[in-house]
Amino acid sequence: MTTYNKPLPQPNADDEFFWRGCKKHKFLFQKCLDCGLIRWPPSFLCPQCWSGNTTIIEASGKGKVYTYAVYHLAYHEGFKSDLPYVTAIIELEEGPHFLSNITECNPGDVKCDMPVEIVWDDITAEFSLPKFKPVRVTT
Ligand SMILES: [Zn+2]
Incomplete structure (x- = not known):
């Protein structure tokens, strides 16, 4: 680790x-x-x-992208290896707007109103961060 x-x-x-x-x-x-x-x-x-x-x-952990930004510049050393990455406001099914990241997705594929679901990022022994990935629609 x-x-x-x-x-x-x-x-x-x-x-x-x-x-x-x-x-x-x-x-x-x-x-x-x-x-x-x-x-x-x-x-x-x-x-x-x-x-x-x-x-x-x-909460269900389901929602949709309300708005987002793709970061191409790291404002903190720790984010350099993530570039480019997506910061988004997620409109949760339950109502709150929640600031997080979109993962498991090409930054260029993120769109407003895109359905997303929670994915947990276990960052340390004390903390897990709620992040979001696109809902894959299977037909
Ligand atoms: Zn009240």
């Missing part, structure tokens, strides 16, 4: 549950018990109705 040389998540009191879930390959989000909003990023209060009544749900 090679040394991971990219920035690591820095969990805080709000998103610690999220990163613990990722480590178990569970994609967890807060859901407001009063208005039903499934929110991202995690927060103490619902940004829609200010309720603090919250439960945790496991």
Whole structure:
């Protein structure tokens, strides 16, 4: 296993549950018990109705590309060997817009509205990152 040389998540009191879930390959989000909003990023209060009544749900890991950018320049040494790579905002089936990478795909083939699904990247003993790959349609 090679040394991971990219920035690591820095969990805080709000998103610690999220990163613990990722480590178990569970994609967890807060859901407001009063208005039903499934929110991202995690927060103490619902940004829609200010309720603090919250439960945790496991998202399907399915969604579509809302928008994306292909990086041809590394702004951090750790990303140099990945160039070119795709950073995308994924519109999840449950609603939240989630920033991640598109993998297992030629950067030139990424398109808006393209269906994607989660794939876990186990980067260290403590962290797994949720990334996304195209949904292969079999006919
Ligand atoms: Zn709410």
